[in-house]
Amino acid sequence: MDEMGPIINEFLTESYENLDQLDQDLVELEANPDETSLLASIFRTIHTIKGTCGFLGFSKLESIAHVGENLLSRLRDGEMKMTPQIANALLAMVDAVRQILSCIENDRAEGDVDYSKLIEVLHKLNNGETVDEIPSLSGNDGEVAVPAEPPAAEQSNGNASDGPAETAVVEATPETTPEPVAAEPTAPVAPDATATPDAPVATDKKLSAGESSIRVDVVLLDQLMNLVGELVLSRNQIIQFASSEKDSSFLTTTQHLNQLTSELQEGVMKTRMQQIGNIWSKYPRVVRDLTQSIGKKVRLEMEGKETELDKTLIEAIKDPLMHMVRNSVDHGIEMPDTRVANGKEPEGVLSLRAYHEGGQVNIEINDDGGGIHPEKIKQKAIQKNIITAERAEKMSDRELVNLVFAPGFSTAEQVSNISGRGVGMDVVRTNIEKIGGSVDINSVVGKGTSLKIKIPLTLAIIPALTITCKGSRFCIPQVSLLELVRLDPERAEKEVEMIQGSPVYRLRGNLLPLIYLSTELGFPGAPVREGESVNIVILQADNKQFGLVVEKILDTEEIVVKPLGNQLKGITAYSGATIMGDGKVALILDVMGLAQNAHVITEESRSSGAGSHSDASDESINDRQTLLVFEINDGGRMAVPLSLVARLEEFQWEDVELSAQKEVVQYRGDIMPLIHLSKFFDPMSAQEKTGSLPTIVYCDRGRNVGVVVERIIDIVEEAIEVKTGTGRKGTVGSAVVQGKVTDMVDVKGIILEADPSFYAGVEEEKLLVAATEGDN
Amino acid sequence: MNEEKQFCTFTLDGHCFGVNVLDVQEVFRYQEMTAVPLAPDTITGLINLRGQIITAIDLRRLMKLNDRDAEEMPMNIVVRTKEDVVSLLVDEIGDVQEVPENLYEPPPDNLHGPLRELVQGVYKLPEKLLLILDTEKVVGEPAEA
Numbered sequence: 001m002d003e004m005g006p007i008i009n010e011f012l013t014e015s016y017e018n019l020d021q022l023d024q025d026l027v028e029l030e031a032n033p034d035e036t037s038l039l040a041s042i043f044r045t046i047h048t049i050k051g052t053c054g055f056l057g058f059s060k061l062e063s064i065a066h067v068g069e070n071l072l073s074r075l076r077d078g079e080m081k082m083t084p085q086i087a088n089a090l091l092a093m094v095d096a097v098r099q100i101l102s103c104i105e106n107d108r109a110e111g112d113v114d115y116s117k118l119i120e121v122l123h124k125l126n127n128g129e130t131v132d133e134i135p136s137l138s139g140n141d142g143e144v145a146v147p148a149e150p151p152a153a154e155q156s157n158g159n160a161s162d163g164p165a166e167t168a169v170v171e172a173t174p175e176t177t178p179e180p181v182a183a184e185p186t187a188p189v190a191p192d193a194t195a196t197p198d199a200p201v202a203t204d205k206k207l208s209a210g211e212s213s214i215r216v217d218v219v220l221l222d223q224l225m226n227l228v229g230e231l232v233l234s235r236n237q238i239i240q241f242a243s244s245e246k247d248s249s250f251l252t253t254t255q256h257l258n259q260l261t262s263e264l265q266e267g268v269m270k271t272r273m274q275q276i277g278n279i280w281s282k283y284p285r286v287v288r289d290l291t292q293s294i295g296k297k298v299r300l301e302m303e304g305k306e307t308e309l310d311k312t313l314i315e316a317i318k319d320p321l322m323h324m325v326r327n328s329v330d331h332g333i334e335m336p337d338t339r340v341a342n343g344k345e346p347e348g349v350l351s352l353r354a355y356h357e358g359g360q361v362n363i364e365i366n367d368d369g370g371g372i373h374p375e376k377i378k379q380k381a382i383q384k385n386i387i388t389a390e391r392a393e394k395m396s397d398r399e400l401v402n403l404v405f406a407p408g409f410s411t412a413e414q415v416s417n418i419s420g421r422g423v424g425m426d427v428v429r430t431n432i433e434k435i436g437g438s439v440d441i442n443s444v445v446g447k448g449t450s451l452k453i454k455i456p457l458t459l460a461i462i463p464a465l466t467i468t469c470k471g472s473r474f475c476i477p478q479v480s481l482l483e484l485v486r487l488d489p490e491r492a493e494k495e496v497e498m499i500q501g502s503p504v505y506r507l508r509g510n511l512l513p514l515i516y517l518s519t520e521l522g523f524p525g526a527p528v529r530e531g532e533s534v535n536i537v538i539l540q541a542d543n544k545q546f547g548l549v550v551e552k553i554l555d556t557e558e559i560v561v562k563p564l565g566n567q568l569k570g571i572t573a574y575s576g577a578t579i580m581g582d583g584k585v586a587l588i589l590d591v592m593g594l595a596q597n598a599h600v601i602t603e604e605s606r607s608s609g610a611g612s613h614s615d616a617s618d619e620s621i622n623d624r625q626t627l628l629v630f631e632i633n634d635g636g637r638m639a640v641p642l643s644l645v646a647r648l649e650e651f652q653w654e655d656v657e658l659s660a661q662k663e664v665v666q667y668r669g670d671i672m673p674l675i676h677l678s679k680f681f682d683p684m685s686a687q688e689k690t691g692s693l694p695t696i697v698y699c700d701r702g703r704n705v706g707v708v709v710e711r712i713i714d715i716v717e718e719a720i721e722v723k724t725g726t727g728r729k730g731t732v733g734s735a736v737v738q739g740k741v742t743d744m745v746d747v748k749g750i751i752l753e754a755d756p757s758f759y760a761g762v763e764e765e766k767l768l769v770a771a772t773e774g775d776n
Numbered sequence: 777m778n779e780e781k782q783f784c785t786f787t788l789d790g791h792c793f794g795v796n797v798l799d800v801q802e803v804f805r806y807q808e809m810t811a812v813p814l815a816p817d818t819i820t821g822l823i824n825l826r827g828q829i830i831t832a833i834d835l836r837r838l839m840k841l842n843d844r845d846a847e848e849m850p851m852n853i854v855v856r857t858k859e860d861v862v863s864l865l866v867d868e869i870g871d872v873q874e875v876p877e878n879l880y881e882p883p884p885d886n887l888h889g890p891l892r893e894l895v896q897g898v899y900k901l902p903e904k905l906l907l908i909l910d911t912e913k914v915v916g917e918p919a920e921a
Contacts, residue, residue, distance in 0.1 A: 227827075567860075
């Protein structure tokens with residue numbers, strides 16, 4: 001048998017692939033029984049398996065495939081109609097085939113499970129008789145057992161409700177056994193003979209399609225990936241070297257090398273990409289089996305199957321995704337009568353959506369089920385000692401909903417065999433976070449639940465920010481990076497405040513804990529030198545924000561992540577290392593590890609803080625606006641939508657020049673008029689012509705206007721309601737922003753007032769402050 | 777019993793050591809490396825060896841010998857172990873020596889300290905003693921060592 005090994009392996013891989021397709025086709029076929037092309041494809045698959053296993057001498061497998069094929073051929077030729085019963089029988093057959101295949105894979109033998117009952121049932125169906133029980137596979141081992149059981153369980157209610165009118169119910173007695181098996185080879189079904197000639201032709205066609213791709217060992221791909229990474233580094237070095245060379249043919253070659261390397265890198269990256277549809281293809285079957293066994297009706301919708309991501313990531317999200325899909329069907333979508341009672345369609349909708357966004361892959365799982373009751377979660381969490389009652393009282397609904405990710409939490413009132421064993425969502429979250437992703441849950445009671453997973457495209461090459469600390473370079477993965485803040489020495493002294501020795505910084509009104517990287521890495525000496533500006537990298541770990549104070553911020557670049565040796569794996573501050581453009585090694589900081597080392601996040605805050613950050617996006621984004629809030633001379637608070645602001649600048653009074661009696665500054669090679677907002681609102685107001693001018697630069701069709709304000713206060717994202725109250729000239733109304741009355745500035749009006757020619761030549765350009773539209 | 781084994785020899789603070797030549801991937805001169813803050817002081821840093829990042833372990837530190845003088849540049853011996861590839865920093869690299877198996881003896885009982893753990897055995901060569909390093913132990917030494 002040994003020389004047959006490779007052939008058998010190939011047979012196994014091919015068959016497994018075919019079976020996955022088969023599951024999907026069968027379920028689809030049940031919905032559209034008249035789709036002959038589907039039937040033909042199913043038939044071909046089974047036929048191929050039968051043919052190959054006959055050749056390899058797996059007689060048991062062959063006999064099962066054979067009866068299945070007979071039944072399928074009659075269906076295909078229109079001699080029989082697809083019924084749920086036949087579908088179940090065929091699915092049971094697929095399971096049997098799968099089971100035997102796994103036996104073959106493990107010990108090169110077909111195993112000793114008796115399938116005669118199943119064969120008999122298939123026979124009976126083939127002869128147009130009806131059976132009332134599809135045998136489930138006994139002695140199954142784990143994996144096969146789960147999908148195999150539901151069809152059997154379904155029989156009881158499936159027959160009663162949507163089964164066809166049954167004329168002859170024949171008891172499938174398990175005792176009358178081997179006869180069908182023996183009879184089977186000599187039981188030729190007429191259409192089979194006529195059907196076969198065209199089937200192999202079709203099979204051949206499929207094979208030739210298969211020839212256009214080859215299977216490659218993943219290890220080989222990984223090696224290629226490494227080599228390409230190396231090539232990229234060598235290329236970078238050569239480019240550096242070439243910049244000081246004058247030989248033109250050398251420069252041309254370098255450029256060529258540069259291009260080829262980039263293309264090669266892209267190509268190799270692509271070989272590792274797989275469509276997410278590969279793992280989704282199993283879901284129709286899973287959902288079907290599940291819904292049948294628990295008596296629900298669910299329609300599965302999938303969008304973005306062709307979204308690609310790295311193979312290792314596909315592997316990593318496979319199980320969590322499956323878990324979430326099962327959860328949604330089991331707990332999310334209600335029973336048909338409950339749904340009807342709530343005024344919904346009896347059939348629930350579970351939709352999967354995958355798409356690329358900003359270098360990440362987003363996967364959404366939405367159901368239109370009952371949603372999650374925060375109240376129930378609260379009670380459950382208190383009962384299971386996940387949180388204390390006092391804390392629960394203080395938590396928002398969203399925070400409560402996020403408790404489903406807490407370890408040991410299961411919401412199902414009844415623990416079913418499908419899900420609800422309490423090891424679910426926390427494992428899901430851990431697995432997704434392990435690969436640098438995040439998962440977020442959003443639920444509206446009565447409307448449904450939506451889970452959103454964000455994962456990086458690939459793990460091998462990631463964008464990262466390079467920073468220095470005491471002269472050494474470190475990389476911070478871009479995914480954890482929120483923003484960068486630089487404080488001048490004077491400001492740093494004032495604005496980095498201490499609470500019991502712990503530094504904090506007020507970031508737009510919120511306290512941000514600070515960590516000094518040099519302290520965390522154990523460098524001796526003061527973390528920040530006197531009289532130097534402070535660079536803060538604002539990071540997010542586990543929904544908590546904190547600021548990492550570094551020495552210098554260098555650049556962002558794509559880095560190839562390499563693992564650290566065993567001796568260094570224990571140091572939680574690093575997640576790996578990489579080789580920089582100059583060939584030197586730099587360590588990659590583990591944001592989560594740093595945060596934990598510095599006690600910025602703790603196990604406790606992990607569960608409680610889960611919702612706090614994302615709270616801001618809780619309300620629907622539509623009625624929220626990002627506003628720039630500022631102050632003018634008389635202390636009035638004003639705001640403009642941030643979308644209208646091109647830049648914020650600070651000019652010095654010395655820079656201000658006069659042109660046609662108007663104040664202007666030179667700005668980016670242009671002359672930009674300045675409008676003093678304080679003067680605009682109160683022409684009498686006194687002005688000190690010294691110091692700096694905080695300016696909001698407003699840009700329209702290449703022309704800039706600077707609006708000078710007294711002080712920029714903050715950028716806030718808030719749902720606002722503009723009231724046309726004060727009627728002050730140059731404003732469109734007032735709103736409550738951050739709990740204070742704030743005038744909404746009419747930028748266009750003010751510019752027109754100050755420079756009536758600014759919009760000259762442009763008819764009715766919509767430049768109104770967004771808020772006015774909401775107001776009308 | 778008179779089989780011969782080949783050892784790559786090197787010196788450390790006057791002692792002569794050997795590692796099985798089959799475990800040695802390559803030998804190269806000192807090269808600049810990236811220090812790893814928070815790492816135990818036996819780990820000198822990380823080296824880019826043609827795209828592979830390997831950890832450099834200072835054997836002098838590991839064996840609690842005196843540090844070498846600042847101007848003395850160590851040599852790298854890259855050894856493969858079961859799980860990892862590491863670079864061992866040594867003073868000087870010697871020849872590859874073939875030694876007859878019958879000169880082997882387990883480490884003497886009066887050998888104490890860190891060496892006791894790290895030395896597999898001793899070959900009694902006519903002119904000197906060749907201490908055989910157990911590379912698995914070197915790599916497996918807990919990080920706190």
